[in-house]
Amino acid sequence: MKEAKGVVLKNLTKKFLTQDGKEVVAVDNINLEVNPGEFITLLGPSGCGKTTTLRMIAGFETPSSGEILIGNQIVDNLTPDKRDTALVFQNYALFPHMDVYNNVAYGLKIQKKSKSEVSERVNKILDLMKMEDMIYRVPSQMSGGQQQRVSLARALVMEPGVLLFDEPLSNLDAKLRLHMRYEIRKIQQKVGITSIYVTHDQEEAMSLSDKVVVMNKGIIEQIGTPQEIYQKPINEFVANFIGAANILDAEIIEYNEGIVKINIYDKEYTVNVDKVYEARQKVRILVRPEGITIDKDDFDALVTKSVYMGDNQEYEVDFNGKIVQINNHNPFGKKTYKENEILKFGFDERSIHIF
Amino acid sequence: MKKNKITFKARWHHFKQKLTKTTRDPIMMMTILFVITALSLFIIYPLYKILRESFMLQGNFTLTHYEKAFTLPSNLEILRNTIVLGFTVAIISTIIGFIFAYSNAYLKLPNKKIFNAIAILPIVSPPFVIALSTILLFGRKGLITNGLLGWTNTNVYGFKGLVFVQVLTFFPIAFLLLVGLLQKIDPSVEEAARDLGASRWNVFKTITLPLMVPGLANAFLLVFIQTVADFGNPMVIGGNYTTLAVQVYLQGIGNYDIGGGTVLAVILLMISISLFMIQKYFVGKKSYITVTGKVSRARELITDKHIIRPIYYFNLFITFLVGLVYALVPLGSFVKLWGIDYSLSLSHYKYVFDVGLEPIKDTTMLALISTPITGILAMIIAFLVVRREFIGKNFIEFTSMLSIAIPGTVIGLGYVITYNQKPLVLTGTGIILVIAFIMRTMPVGIRSGIASLQQIDPSIEEAAHDLGASSAKVFTSVTLPMIRPAFFSGLVTGFVRSMTLVSTVIFLVSAKYNMLTVAILSQVDVGRIGVASAYSTILILIVTVAIWIMKMLLSRLGASQGDFEI
Ligand SMILES: Nc1ncnc2c1ncn2[C@@H]1O[C@H](COP(=O)(O)OP(=O)(O)OP(=O)(O)O)[C@@H](O)[C@H]1O
Ligand SMILES: [Mg+2]
Numbered sequence: 001m002k003e004a005k006g007v008v009l010k011n012l013t014k015k016f017l018t019q020d021g022k023e024v025v026a027v028d029n030i031n032l033e034v035n036p037g038e039f040i041t042l043l044g045p046s047g048c049g050k051t052t053t054l055r056m057i058a059g060f061e062t063p064s065s066g067e068i069l070i071g072n073q074i075v076d077n078l079t080p081d082k083r084d085t086a087l088v089f090q091n092y093a094l095f096p097h098m099d100v101y102n103n104v105a106y107g108l109k110i111q112k113k114s115k116s117e118v119s120e121r122v123n124k125i126l127d128l129m130k131m132e133d134m135i136y137r138v139p140s141q142m143s144g145g146q147q148q149r150v151s152l153a154r155a156l157v158m159e160p161g162v163l164l165f166d167e168p169l170s171n172l173d174a175k176l177r178l179h180m181r182y183e184i185r186k187i188q189q190k191v192g193i194t195s196i197y198v199t200h201d202q203e204e205a206m207s208l209s210d211k212v213v214v215m216n217k218g219i220i221e222q223i224g225t226p227q228e229i230y231q232k233p234i235n236e237f238v239a240n241f242i243g244a245a246n247i248l249d250a251e252i253i254e255y256n257e258g259i260v261k262i263n264i265y266d267k268e269y270t271v272n273v274d275k276v277y278e279a280r281q282k283v284r285i286l287v288r289p290e291g292i293t294i295d296k297d298d299f300d301a302l303v304t305k306s307v308y309m310g311d312n313q314e315y316e317v318d319f320n321g322k323i324v325q326i327n328n329h330n331p332f333g334k335k336t337y338k339e340n341e342i343l344k345f346g347f348d349e350r351s352i353h354i355f
Numbered sequence: 356m357k358k359n360k361i362t363f364k365a366r367w368h369h370f371k372q373k374l375t376k377t378t379r380d381p382i383m384m385m386t387i388l389f390v391i392t393a394l395s396l397f398i399i400y401p402l403y404k405i406l407r408e409s410f411m412l413q414g415n416f417t418l419t420h421y422e423k424a425f426t427l428p429s430n431l432e433i434l435r436n437t438i439v440l441g442f443t444v445a446i447i448s449t450i451i452g453f454i455f456a457y458s459n460a461y462l463k464l465p466n467k468k469i470f471n472a473i474a475i476l477p478i479v480s481p482p483f484v485i486a487l488s489t490i491l492l493f494g495r496k497g498l499i500t501n502g503l504l505g506w507t508n509t510n511v512y513g514f515k516g517l518v519f520v521q522v523l524t525f526f527p528i529a530f531l532l533l534v535g536l537l538q539k540i541d542p543s544v545e546e547a548a549r550d551l552g553a554s555r556w557n558v559f560k561t562i563t564l565p566l567m568v569p570g571l572a573n574a575f576l577l578v579f580i581q582t583v584a585d586f587g588n589p590m591v592i593g594g595n596y597t598t599l600a601v602q603v604y605l606q607g608i609g610n611y612d613i614g615g616g617t618v619l620a621v622i623l624l625m626i627s628i629s630l631f632m633i634q635k636y637f638v639g640k641k642s643y644i645t646v647t648g649k650v651s652r653a654r655e656l657i658t659d660k661h662i663i664r665p666i667y668y669f670n671l672f673i674t675f676l677v678g679l680v681y682a683l684v685p686l687g688s689f690v691k692l693w694g695i696d697y698s699l700s701l702s703h704y705k706y707v708f709d710v711g712l713e714p715i716k717d718t719t720m721l722a723l724i725s726t727p728i729t730g731i732l733a734m735i736i737a738f739l740v741v742r743r744e745f746i747g748k749n750f751i752e753f754t755s756m757l758s759i760a761i762p763g764t765v766i767g768l769g770y771v772i773t774y775n776q777k778p779l780v781l782t783g784t785g786i787i788l789v790i791a792f793i794m795r796t797m798p799v800g801i802r803s804g805i806a807s808l809q810q811i812d813p814s815i816e817e818a819a820h821d822l823g824a825s826s827a828k829v830f831t832s833v834t835l836p837m838i839r840p841a842f843f844s845g846l847v848t849g850f851v852r853s854m855t856l857v858s859t860v861i862f863l864v865s866a867k868y869n870m871l872t873v874a875i876l877s878q879v880d881v882g883r884i885g886v887a888s889a890y891s892t893i894l895i896l897i898v899t900v901a902i903w904i905m906k907m908l909l910s911r912l913g914a915s916q917g918d919f920e921i
Contacts, residue, residue: 058550060655080549087550093543097565106561107551151547158551 004036004194005071005084005161007057012066014052026052028218029066034162034211036071039188039195041205044215045241050198053215054164057196059083071161081110086155087164091171092147094139100126100150101135107158125157128187145176152184156191163188165197169204181207202242206230214238230288232274232353239286239353246289246324250354252281262354264347265320267298271352284355289314289327291351295335298346303337317343374746383743383826390736391747394754397794398761401769402624408772409617420614424622430602434622437583437599440514444521445579449571451522451673452529452578458666460537463656465667473674476681478527481855481872481894483587486520487879487887488683490592493519496694498683512594520588523677525581529574536570537563542654555657569638576634580627584762586858587872591879599623600858603764608862613772620765631760684895688888703889711874714890718871719897721785722853725792729849733797734842737804738834742813759798763858766794771862783865791860792853799852800845807841808834847905851898 014027027049034040042050055061057068059080068075075083086107094103101122108118126132129149139147148168155163168184169177185208188195199205205212206226214221214229214237222234233239236247253261253268255277262269264285277283294315301317301324308314313331317324326345328334337343409420424430455474458464477485493500493511500509540563548558589598597605599619607616657663687693691700739745740752758766770791774781781787819833820826835842857872864873871894878887 060546060549080546081552081554085550087547089543089547091541091543093541093547095544095548095562106548106553110548110552110557154547154551 003161004192006036006038006069007034007162007194007196008032008069009053009057010067010069012053012056012068013064014049014056014061015064025218027056027063030215030218030220032213032220032223034194034196036194037192038210039185039197039208040211040213041197041199041209042213042215043199043202043205043241044221046200048215049218050200050215051166054087054166054196054198057162058085058087058164084161085164086158086160086162087166088148088151088155088168090167092139092144092151094147094150094154096139099136099138100131100142103139103150104154104157106154121157125153128156128190129153144172145180148172148180149183152187156187156193159193161194163193163195165195165199167199168197170199170201177204184208206242214241216241233286235355236284236286239355244289244325246287246292248285248287248322248324250283250285252277252279252283254279260354262352264352265299267346269347269349269352271349271354273354275354277354286353286355287347287351289325290329291348292324292326292345293348294326294328294337294343294345296346297344300342300344303339303341303343306337306339308336315343317345370746380826383745386735387739387745387747387751390732390739390751393732394751397770397790398754398758398766401766401773402761404773405617405620405624405765405769408613409621412614420618424615424618429597430619433597433599433602433619436514436596437623437626440517440521440589440596440598441579441582443518444525444582445575447518447522448526448578449529449533449574451526452531452574453533453567453571454666454669455526455530455673456533456537458670459534461654461657462663462666463658464663464670466671470670470674473677474527474530476527476677477524478531480681480898481587481875481891482524482585482857483591483872483875483879484684484891484895485523485680486516486588486591487875487884487891488680488687489516489520490879490884491683491687491693491888492679494694498694501694510594512592513596516592516594517589517596520592521582521585523680524585524588525578526673528577528581532574532577533567533570536567540566542652545654555659555662572638573634576630576638580630580634580760583623583626583630584760584764584858586762586764586861587876590857590876599626600762600764603762603768604861607768607771616768617772620768623762624765627760627762627765628757631757635756681895684888685892687885688892690885693884703883703885706883706886707889707893711869714869714871714874715893715897717785717868718854721788721868722792722850725789725796725853726846726850728789729793729797729800729853730842730846732793733800733845733849734804734835734838735830736797736801737808737838737841738830740801741805741808742816742834755798755801758794759802763795763856764862766791767859767862770859782863783867785868787863788860788868788870791863792849792856795856795859796849796852799848800841803841803845804838807838811837843905847902850901850905854894854898854901 009030009032011029011031012027013025013029016024016026018024030053042053044050052061056063057070059075059078059082063076070084095106098106104122104125105118108121113121123132126135129152131146131149131153134142134146134150137146139150142150148171151168165184169180172180181204197205197208206229209226211223212226212229213223216237222229222238224232229238230242233242236245239245239247248264250262250264253263255273258273260271260273260277262271262283262285299319301319303315304318304323305316306313308331311330313328313334313336315326315328315337317326326343328336410416410418412419455470459467459471464470490497490511492498493509493516495501495507495509495511497509497511500506500511544566545558545562548562549555553561583598584600585598586600586604589596589601590604593601600623603616603619603623606612606619610616688703689699689701690696691698691702736751736755740748740755770787771782773779774787781790815837816829816833819829824832855872856870857876860870861873861876864870871890875887875890875894878884878890
């Protein structure tokens with residue numbers, strides 16, 4: 001395997017001109033550094049510029065300004081065929097007139113590798129993907145999951161410096177998606193390849209990545225590990241986009257070396273923090289639904305919704321005119337509340353995040 | 356694996372189900388019966404009569420006609436001519452059509468709209484306008500050959516002239532087919548190849564072209580079928596290079612040798628139908644494009660100068676040729692004596708108005724009568740074929756599609772020998788001309804009707820049915836409005852094609868009803884190119900005005916601009 005390459009985006013911007021002459025800023029001055037061998041995910045709502053970013057890295061779109069480095073080399077003047085990237089497409093984009101073997105061998109043949117090398121590398125990768133008994137199938141004779149595996153094999157066999165994915169699993173059904181997610185991660189770790197993965201599925205992003213890049217309207221909101229993104233979102237957009245979020249008003253009572261006392265609806269909590277706060281400062285806090293403990297005496301609220309999910313009992317309660325979501329894990333044998341009953345709850349101090 | 360055999364019982368059960376379904380709905384049953392009768396009477400039966408006649412001599416079975424036909428050296432040459440011409444024209448047309456289609460779908464070119472319009476022009480224009488102006492350009496007194504180059508002894512009549520004319524006439528067929536297919540190729544497939552290191556040329560060679568092979572074969576065959584069936588162009592510019600379609604007419608009508616004519620017609624029909632079968636059941640089925648399905652995103656158009664420039668100039672050249680060819684006919688009609696006296700004159704129009712306004716009136720009137728009938732009938736057949744299960748469906752589908760492949764001269768000859776005797780004497784009447792118009796123009800309408808119906812979810816119609824609408828009501832209140840574009844374009848093309856039809860009608864004109872196209876042909880025949888140009892100009896004018904009026908009327912009725920794709 002060749003060495004994995006890092007990717008750097010510097011002040012990268014892409015503007016499109018629409019049919020009616022308007023300018024759309026699809027990617028707005030973003031900066032990003034991807035280390036060699038890292039798996040990072042671009043996550044964000046539809047239209048936030050993920051695909052555009054990925055296609056600029058692959059060379060299919062020309063940046064309006066800024067630059068891209070792959071393996072410390074500026075690639076702005078290289079066409080897609082000259083870049084050391086391989087892209088896995090959302091719709092697989094297999095060559096319909098070629099069988100599995102020839103699909104996977106395509107790039108190597110273009111490079112004029114010897115016959116024996118081509119067949120050795122293709123067979124090795126097909127073994128790795130457990131596709132060795134399908135080499136004579138054509139795309140129309142394969143399921144979506146199988147096609148996606150071929151598509152991945154076709155990219156991997158090139159041993160590219162960077163592997164790019166554009167929502168590769170979105171056309172698969174839920175179960176297969178889970179399975180393929182696991183496969184992708186396993187293979188990526190095995191070959192140690194740098195990967196940039198676009199998705200709008202937060203679970204996919206969390207479970208796959210070393211780092212998640214949350215994008216919104218062409219800018220990067222936050223870059224961090226899955227834990228950082230989920231537990232310490234930088235702002236309310238990120239908090240709301242990743243998982244369910246209860247966001248409440250609160251007031252700092254006192255700050256002392258990484259610890260604050262905070263007043264949440266007249267109850268006092270002690271929370272560890274990274275930032276510096278002042279006494280009496282008004283703040284907003286985030287508590288995830290699973291960070292709320294029921295049958296604690298801090299607050300009481302009217303249950304407006306109660307849904308049994310098997311592993312969870314999910315509540316929505318009316319808390320001072322605000323809807324608060326609560327997850328009570330493993331309801332088996334515990335007391336559950338129905339709608340219009342009063343439920344007592346309190347926050348778990350370790351689960352409170354102050355913006 | 357166990358083979359799934361359909362038992363007789365299961366088939367019988369299926370048949371009974373279809374039968375009850377068909378008879379339960381009287382209006383639909385009547386419609387089906389009507390359609391089947393019409394197709395049998397005016398497509399199948401005349402063909403049968405031709406076949407029968409080719410084996411008959413004074414009421415007895417004989418092979419004499421075939422013996423004679425196959426021992427005549429001139430006939431063998433005609434057969435060879437037809438095939439050679441078909442090959443040559445189909446290859447060149449497919450190449451030009453592909454270049455036009457590729458530049459349309461893949462390149463960022465200026466003047467694309469003009470290229471498209473010009474590329475479609477020959478489809479909506481009278482078939483031998485190009486032949487006529489080719490004579491004006493390259494004939495003995497031609498503007499280029501004689502006027503520009505000073506040659507005095509050029510002979511445009513024959514193989515080369517015919518190839519030139521037919522290529523300009525038929526490359527649009529290849530263009531339209533190929534551009535549709537190219538647009539359906541998923542750009543991400545080509546991007547994938549590019550991403551894996553292929554240069555643009557490599558992508559074209561290893562991806563685009565292989566994906567298009569079935570389409571190219573298809574285009575080749577469609578053009579081949581048209582070339583073989585073409586009557587007007589070889590008649591005008593073929594000279595000594597006679598083709599089968601022409602010879603059927605010359606033999607059957609010119610020499611009063613019905614027996615010999617029918618044999619040639621049978622041979623011509625065999626060629627056309629075999630090509631059609633290959634096209635429909637072999638090549639037509641083989642397509643990769645449908646495999647890739649939906650196009651994921653718009654294609655990034657190629658902007659490289661060294662790719663664009665040569666193709667641009669090529670397109671420009673062809674466009675210029677077609678434009679020139681169309682400009683020349685009206686010009687020719689206003690010139691006193693082409694090649695000798697270029698002074699402006701209205702003498703040709705005077706001649707037209709003095710001798711023969713009749714063909715103009717007759718043609719327009721009959722075309723106006725047949726157009727709405729064709730339009731509605733085509734949509735009904737499309738509806739039946741796509742949406743209903745009934746006995747005889749295969750027959751309707753097959754026959755109406757087959758009629759695309761039947762050369763007009765064959766049908767013309769068939770009508771002559773079938774309907775000049777009891778019980779149904781129709782030759783010499785306007786009715787047979789209207790029927791000819793309908794039968795010749797309907798298949799195109801059916802095809803576009805089928806195509807657009809297949810894109811509409813049948814559950815919409817089922818919903819209407821479920822809410823209490825009868826079959827007829829569902830058709831008029833739901834189906835027809837939904838396939839409006841196909842219907843409207845069917846009307847326009849139906850009218851245009853009726854106005855410009857030559858091959859079939861040349862057998863059917865009479866003292867009472869002469870047709871415009873036939874009048875043009877006979878003017879060419881006696882060398883009055885100016886008068887022929889005047890007639891053609893009037894024809895072009897009528898067609899243009901008709902298209903324009905229909906657009907106006909229909910947009911008043913609330914049809915959108917997009918409804919008029921021809
Ligand atoms: N070729 C183009 N021309 C004009 N606008 C474009 C073009 N491509 C993308 N855009 C616009 O740029 C913005 C970002 O598009 P992009 O495809 O990168 O979004 P995305 O994050 O991948 O969204 P999705 O999750 O829906 O795939 C959108 O507003 C889109 O409409
Ligand atoms: Mg996208």
